[in-house]
Amino acid sequence: MGRLAKRAAILVLPLVLTACFGSDGDRPSLVDGGQAGGPQPFPDNFRGDTLALMRTYLNNPVGVRDASMADPVLREVGGRQFYISCLHFTPRETDSSYKAMRERAVVFVNGRGDRVVDRTNELCAGAVYAPFPELEKMAR
Template structure:
């Protein structure tokens, strides 16, 4: 190995420095959690369009949705476990929309009509979850033909 003594090690050290710099920059590029500075209970004004945009991506097959119904936004007390933010306590209220539809699963078969709750934070869609028993019992259901006409 005597012939390696004079070998230039700069290419290796340059590569290590480049990787270290890239790792450092990636750490700085992470999104910091947003701090809510506005009223969390602003009524959603464009809730149907936001729900449609979300379901277009969320559903395995957004085409051919059947039996679609939607309720009006209502301010409801709900458990913190359905929110994406960590600073919630169980007593918080949010605008919620009840949603009912029958969509295709990943194998293309209809899964049956199910109720869902859509939570809004500061007037924007925050979370969609399956409704627990009784959460949508008093919803004022209206047909939601826009969901039945949804395309990819």
Template sequence: MIWRRAAAAGLVLVVAGCAGLGGGEDSYNIAGSSLAVQPYPTDYRGDLLAFMRTYINDLRGVRDAMVADPVERDVSGKRRYVACVRYTATGGGDAGGGERAAIYRDGRFERLVEKARELCAGASYAPFPEMEKLTR
């Protein structure tokens, strides 16, 4: 009986976590941190590439990839580093391209927000050729 409750609770957590991935523009369901000051994500490009490798369905169709260096932003009342990425992709689906915000907690990638207009306002983009060369 206890195992069933735990399994049901785990399922709820998994579903809630997935529901928060895309994020609305008002609430991003950001986890707390034990660190008073957030460290700069030194390998933000590598972390982002590792995630995008699993996020994008057809990596062969990625073009015009751009990334902005992480900047500190207020995300749902918590200070986080946010790196914005913009790309086009053929193959459609949820990862069909556009502008996304990568949120970092404690110096590591935490989540990708699809509706990133507010978080990426004023971002200064630079070419991100490593993303265009991704393979599985």
């Protein structure tokens, strides 16, 4: 990638990430609201919050395999710093099969889990994963 293309990507990235964190239509995000202002506290209950979000995010939270999680780190999103934790996991599909491993990012606002993000390229770059067996033990 040339220098000009890299610069363009750097300038466009905050706009793309802001679009990723916009409202879901029926669920407003704290990320774009005034409630997210100021320095963000470390999410002390990041594992529990992540499990709660994944329980609603996954169609079937039972039977997840190969789950791992990175500890939260500060990342810039839309010009502000938020704690992000990255996940690797293989969910059970609706036909009970298993397909490719997935990577997702959990965004924490004001120390609490706010949302799960599908587009993780820049957010999870360099993440260091550790086993997350709690995700594999989820029930309905």
